[in-house]
Amino acid sequence: MKRLLKIFFLLLFLMLNLIEMKTLAQVIKEETEALIIEIFGEEVNFTFSKFELADTIKKKVESIVKQKFFGEFIYLYTISANDKIIAFGFLDNVYGKSMPITFFVLIDINGNIISTNIIKYREAYGGAVSNKAWIEQFTGKNIEANFKVGWDISSISGATISVNSVTKGIKKILLLYEEIKDEL
Amino acid sequence: MRYGFATLTVLVAMFILPSIGVSQDFDFFEPHTTLGGYGELHYNYSKIEDAKSKKTLDFHRFIMFFGYAWTEKWSFKSELELEHNFVDGEKGELELEQAYINYHHADYLGFQAGVVLVSTGLINEFHEPPLFLSVERPYYNKVILPTTWFGNGAALYGNTSGFDYKIVVMEGLNSDKFSASSGIRGGRQKGFKADAENLLYNGRVDYLGLPGLKIGASYIYNNANGDSTTIQIGLIEFHTQYQNKGLYAAFEIGNISYDSGDVEASRGYYFDVAYNIGKLFGIDSKILPFFRYYDINTAAETKSGGDSEKKYHYTQWMIGLSFLPIDQIAFKIDYAQKTVELESITTDLFNLGVGYMF
Numbered sequence: 087m088k089r090l091l092k093i094f095f096l097l098l099f100l101m102l103n104l105i106e107m108k109t110l111a112q113v114i115k116e117e118t119e120a121l122i123i124e125i126f127g128e129e130v131n132f133t134f135s136k137f138e139l140a141d142t143i144k145k146k147v148e149s150i151v152k153q154k155f156f157g158e159f160i161y162l163y164t165i166s167a168n169d170k171i172i173a174f175g176f177l178d179n180v181y182g183k184s185m186p187i188t189f190f191v192l193i194d195i196n197g198n199i200i201s202t203n204i205i206k207y208r209e210a211y212g213g214a215v216s217n218k219a220w221i222e223q224f225t226g227k228n229i230e231a232n233f234k235v236g237w238d239i240s241s242i243s244g245a246t247i248s249v250n251s252v253t254k255g256i257k258k259i260l261l262l263y264e265e266i267k268d269e270l
Numbered sequence: 271m272r273y274g275f276a277t278l279t280v281l282v283a284m285f286i287l288p289s290i291g292v293s294q295d296f297d298f299f300e301p302h303t304t305l306g307g308y309g310e311l312h313y314n315y316s317k318i319e320d321a322k323s324k325k326t327l328d329f330h331r332f333i334m335f336f337g338y339a340w341t342e343k344w345s346f347k348s349e350l351e352l353e354h355n356f357v358d359g360e361k362g363e364l365e366l367e368q369a370y371i372n373y374h375h376a377d378y379l380g381f382q383a384g385v386v387l388v389s390t391g392l393i394n395e396f397h398e399p400p401l402f403l404s405v406e407r408p409y410y411n412k413v414i415l416p417t418t419w420f421g422n423g424a425a426l427y428g429n430t431s432g433f434d435y436k437i438v439v440m441e442g443l444n445s446d447k448f449s450a451s452s453g454i455r456g457g458r459q460k461g462f463k464a465d466a467e468n469l470l471y472n473g474r475v476d477y478l479g480l481p482g483l484k485i486g487a488s489y490i491y492n493n494a495n496g497d498s499t500t501i502q503i504g505l506i507e508f509h510t511q512y513q514n515k516g517l518y519a520a521f522e523i524g525n526i527s528y529d530s531g532d533v534e535a536s537r538g539y540y541f542d543v544a545y546n547i548g549k550l551f552g553i554d555s556k557i558l559p560f561f562r563y564y565d566i567n568t569a570a571e572t573k574s575g576g577d578s579e580k581k582y583h584y585t586q587w588m589i590g591l592s593f594l595p596i597d598q599i600a601f602k603i604d605y606a607q608k609t610v611e612l613e614s615i616t617t618d619l620f621n622l623g624v625g626y627m628f
Contacts, residue, residue, distance in 0.1 A: 110297070110299075111298070112294040114296045115296045136295070146478065156298070180296045183304070184304035184337055184345070184347075185299070185345070188297045188298055206298075206342075208299070208379055208425060210372050210374055210380050211395075211432070213377045216377060217432050217478060217479060219432065220481065236513055236514070236516060236546065237516065240514055241513045242482075242484070243392070243435075243480055243484035243511040243513065244396055244476075244484060246597070
């Protein structure tokens with residue numbers, strides 16, 4: 087009986103850990119998709135793809151923004167209503183002090199930002215970039231904007247690294263869109 | 271035997287099946303090591319009235335930061351510091367300033383255990399050289415809030431609805447080392463086989479919901495003890511910082527109450543104003559001329575009264591310039607005049623410094 091109980095608790099413990107492993111990535115996917123519905127309504131359709139970044143485009147954008155892309159792909163959501171594309175969503179990551187910050191930028195087909203959101207923040211410090219007041223200031227901006235922290239983008243005391251990283255990351259998405267929009 | 275085999279099968283199935291089912295997409299985290307550091311070199315000149323001037327060149331501090339993240343939630347962070355180039359007996363210092371396991375449960379709740387920092391003021395947790403304007407750290411953050419204040423303990427932290435909080439419980443202070451000249455600074459045990467008889471309790475809250483503004487306060491309580499004294503201290507402080515459109519301003523004010531000994535209270539405040547003129551020249555680098563004023567008395571109230579309350583009462587004004595070619599490097603210059611209330615003796619101070627962080 088004791089042995090059975092030991093096995094039971096061991097299995098329970100392992101199961102709980104595996105469930106955690108499975109859902110962290112799943113939560114990011116679900117939250118991103120829930121955001122699309124929240125902003126555009128239930129009637130929209132969206133498709134997801136992993137857009138591969140061509141080397142030339144990658145290097146060009148990286149050198150302007152002075153920030154590297156997180157990986158070889160960018161997660162792209164194409165949102166349409168009534169068979170017409172109305173917006174694009176880019177799910178990407180930048181590094182804070184040592185952890186990735188996952189964020190989502192929704193832009194209209196003209197390259198204007200509809201909404202930006204921090205999907206997952208993982209550090210102990212600098213989490214204030216998730217504050218609505220800060221992240222919402224990107225709405226309406228396009229590639230003409232300065233994206234200069236301390237000027238058109240307000241800074242956050244104690245979150246210098248994350249503020250700068252996320253600001254560059256969002257600018258990077260707009261520049262990328264400019265380069266690839268004809269392919270989409 | 272049957273149970274053992276069944277268990278094994280289930281375990282194997284549980285490990286293999288999910289990894290087939292779960293996509294590797296949306297999994298942006300990978301275990302990794304982070305290396306970083308900061309440091310500063312200083313030239314200090316000081317001259318008290320007509321006495322001979324004192325000049326020093328010193329690599330004040332050299333810090334190595336290294337950390338590891340096992341998972342999105344579990345990570346380790348540490349800072350090792352070497353002060354004044356060299357350690358030999360009382361000269362120089364080699365310190366483990368931070369070394370803690372961090373469990374980040376969610377943005378609103380996290381936990382730390384190990385060598386942690388007291389959460390107070392603007393500089394104790396954000397003490398890298400490019401983050402403050404003057405060559406040396408503000409005097410307020412030396413004798414009122416004894417930066418860098420660290421020790422063995424544990425903490426809870428979180429960020430929610432524009433508020434940021436931290437609660438720390440850690441080793442206390444050694445009351446035998448309190449002084450009228452430096453308040454509680456000498457009492458920091460710095461983790462060395464720290465006496466854990468009386469723990470220190472600290473709580474801090476900041477509001478970060480308004481663009482460019484940080485405003486907050488903290489409280490620290492410790493029934494400090496030493497070999498020959500026991501002094502209960504309560505420290506309350508308020509801090510605020512504003513950065514927007516090139517303007518930078520900071521203000522801190524604090525009070526320490528002691529329940530025994532000659533010194534009954536230490537208190538002081540300072541404020542900084544600066545403006546980034548780099549923008550006027552149309553460059554990305556930051557050029558920050560600044561002005562600082564402080565009024566600090568580590569023996570503001572004493573049992574003996576009279577001159578003892580004037581002996582360590584300093585007022586100082588400072589002007590300076592901080593040049594950051596990039597955000598992680600700062601070249602600084604400053605000049606100050608510091609006056610002590612007792613006999614109004616004035617000290618001239620001039621400093622040059624270079625600091626970096628990565």
